[in-house]
Amino acid sequence: MIRRSFLKQLAAVPLLAAAAPATAGASAAKLKILMKSAWGSDDPTKAAFPFLHGDALSEAGHEVQIFLLGEAVSLMRVLAKIVSKKIPIYVCGACSRARGITDADLAGYGAKFGNPKIFVSLIEWADKVITE
Helix, strand or coil: HHHHHHHHHHHHHHHHHHHHHHHHHHCCCCCCCEEEEECCCCHHHHHHHHHHHHHHHCCCEEEEEEEEEEHHHHHHHHCCCCHCCCCCEEHHHHHHCCCCCHHHHCCCCEEEEEEEHHHHHHHHHHCCEEEE
């Protein structure tokens, strides 16, 4: 008896789940999205994701910021398209020093060195955080 009751309740869940995207999609709210990535030259496909997705999200009207750390900081040398859209990019300072990334590498992109406090402020700023 209890199991039948539970199964009836469980059967209703997919109907609710299927209805949820329709209402979520109806809202065209513009979001503030933080993209965080540590992927670099060791995996070029994954390394490209925050830039490709950041570009697509920006084109859709969302406000995007990118925070790079680890191997991803070396990507600062190849970012023309993202920079043209003025998407702010922050690069982990300690990770950059360890990989020889300097102020000169960041200057042409308008990127800034980040640190844990800046990362926390970006998380607080963002409606959504996407880690790639």
